[in-house]
Amino acid sequence: MIKKLLSTIREYKKHMILAPVFVTLESVLEIMIPTLMAFLIDYGINQNNMSYVLLMGLALTALAALSLLTGIFAGRSAAIASSGFAKNLRRDMFYNVQRFSFSNIDKFSTASIITRLTTDVANVQNACQMLVRLAVRAPMMIVFALIFSFRIDAKLSLIFLAVIPVLGIGLWLIMSNVHPIFVRVFKTYDRLNNFVQENLHGIRVVKSYIREDYEEEKFAGVSQSIFQDFTRAEKRLSFNMPLMQLCLYASMILLSWFGAKSIVASGNNAALGLSTGELTSLITYSLQILMSLMMLSMVFVMVIISRASAERITEILSEESDLKNKDQSVPTVNDGSITFENVTFAYAKNTDKPVLSNINLTIESGETVGIIGGTGSSKSSLVQLIPRLYDVVGGKVTVGGIDVRDYDLATLRHEVAMVLQKNVLFSGTIRENLLWGNENATEEEIIHACKLAQADGFIREFPQQYDTYIEQGGSNVSGGQRQRLCIARALLKKPRILILDDSTSAVDTKTDELIRQALLQHIPKTTKIIIAQRVSSVSDADKIVVMDDGRIMASGSHQELLRDCEIYREVYESQNRGGALHE
Template structure:
């Protein structure tokens, strides 16, 4: 895990290395200050030697200024290193998510991925900054302070060493009890984000069904769970401060007691034992050691919090797409012919029942094929295998005579345009959304695609026409308008295969018919697969496939299926009154 996390440092290695270097110098000069203070007291103030007071005082000022300077440099480099590291972590996670297949994405909820990209990365960033700065400063201060204090008095310095195992055992006990709680808390954060996301995306449904109270209760329940877990963790972490204070005050009392006795015994003469200046220096070193131990405890607490976050981040970074290119992928799709050869497919490898079972089908290039079936008949699952959004469990799918697993994934998907059931438009102008299909498309090409998709008419009615801004999620256009824009976007790819997955459900039958007629006239060489609920949307297709429970029930033309397929005839009759399709 550590190796994976450190790989994201990259160009910020220099600042990461410089921070401990600056901190080491800062700590050294801070450690020198108590020794200079001891000299000032013993050889300047007590002996009333103003010359020594001035020179030692000047040395104190210079030492403090140098310590301040390198401390500022350490702060700047630590901030740069930690911020840059967080930036790289988010980039690496986001880029890896872009490579995920649908099955990989199914393992993580959207809310969970967002939490990992935000809260978890922030926790790791804070821990990283504290580690390279305070995590270096505290041990260096302890080592230097012990060296200088042992130079003054070995026996009294042993008091410091006695506190270290007490603190170490206490911190270990706290850490072992708190870490599992934080693991649970961040998983609960995922649930909270999912609830908020669902609520905001479905706010119209919530309001239309007057379910605000239910949503508030659901949110409050999860928030209360987070509150309880965080409170429990913070209560256990709170033992850290009393433990530190106990060690600090115990050390001060013992130092003062034994130090005072030694000063009396030596007559406050540095030559014969401990002096007042030495005791002042020892007390300062004791404070520095114990403050450094307190810093270490803060670092440990942050590591406890961030450890759970780090594990969740690494889970995203280590996740590998189960869809990969072969050693020598094919980059050219010859034509739009499609073959399903005894295909079996399941979303979960250990599923009891396959989603698609024994599918065998051949579609010629340029053919228009309709797919009909009831809800849950696996119509969408079938077409998602063509651009290799999922891989088959058994059998194979070929496009242009080549197994889709042998293609370069990007090359294959560039030749397969899909308009999904859930039409998605992004924030930006209509032109920017259309150029998702072809980023180099000219205005004339965009207009032509919109004419084929029957979108040009309503776009012209907008004040800004093709420069009209689409709000997030396409909330300022109707469902039918959104569908037609998505169809136009797909047409701009000029694909060899066009798949419409129930993507004209929100347009009237007349417009639907005009779209199909435009396809027939303008893109005759493109293989067109149309999934629909309405018979009118597919009845002019070259062939219609009827799916039932993941299997092909029948294949034929409209007239053939009316005579031979009970399922098709039932759908047809349910959508007719007096044998005439609604127009």
């Protein structure tokens, strides 16, 4: 895990190294100050030597100024290093998510990925900044302060060695009890973010069913769970400060007691025992040692919190896509022909019931194929195998006579345009959304694609026309308009294969027919696969495939299926009766 995280530092290595170097210099300078103070007291004030006092005063001022300067440089370097580290972490995580297959994304919820990119990275960033400063400064201060303390009085300095194990054991006990709680807390954060995302996405449904109170109760429940876990963790962490204070005050009392006895016994004669200046410096060193231990305890607390976050971040960074290019992948797609040969598919590898079973289907290049079937018949699952959004479990899918697993992924997906069941538009202008299909498309190509998709008419009615701003998710356009824009975007790719996954369900039958006729006339060489609930949307297709429960029940022309397929005939008659009643 540590190796994986450190590999993301990259261009910020310089600042990551400079910060500890400046911290070390700062620590050395601070350690020298108590010794100079002891000299000032013993050889200046006690001996009434004002020139020596002035000399030591200037030296102390210089040391304090240098310490301040190195502290500023250390803080600056640590800030740049930790911020850059966090930036690279977010970048690497996001880039890796972009390479995920659908099955990889299914493994992590959307809310969980968002939490890892935000809250978890912030925790690791804070821990990094503390580690490069405090985790370096504190040990340095302890080591140097112990060396100087033993130089002054080895026996009294043993007090520090007695206190450190007590504090270390106490901190270890706290850390071992708190870490599991924070692991659970961040999983609960995922649930909270998932709930909020779901609620905001479906806010119209919530309001239409007057379920605000129910949603508030759900939110309160998850929020209460986070509160209880954090409270439980903070109660354990609260023992940190009393333990520090116990060690600090115990050391001070013992130092003062034994130090005062030594001074009284020696008559403040350094040659015979401990001098006043040396006791003062020892007390200062004790404060530095114990404050450094307190810094370490703060680092431990932050490490406890960030450890769970670091593990979650590493999971994203270490996840490898299930779909990879072969070393010698095919760089071009010859034509739009498609075959399914004994295809079996399941979303979960260990499931007993596959989503698709024994699929055999041949589609010639340039054909228009309709796919019809009830909800849950796996129509969408079938077509998602063509651009290799998922890989088959058994059998194979070929495009242009070549197994889709042998193609370069980018090449294959460039030649397969897919308008998914859930139409997605991104925040930006209509033109910017359309250019997703082809970033180099000319104005004429954009307008032509929109005309084929029957979108140009309503776009012209907007005041800004093609520069009209689309809100996130396309919330300021209707469902039918959103579908037509997505079809136009797909057409701009000029693909060999066009898949419309129930993507005209929100438009009226007349517009649906106009879109199909435009596709037939203007892109005759493109293989077109149309998934629909309405028989009228596929009745003029070259071939219609009827699916049920993950199997192909029949295929043929509209007339052949009316004659030979009972399922198709029932759907056709029920829709016609519905149309007659409606009229």
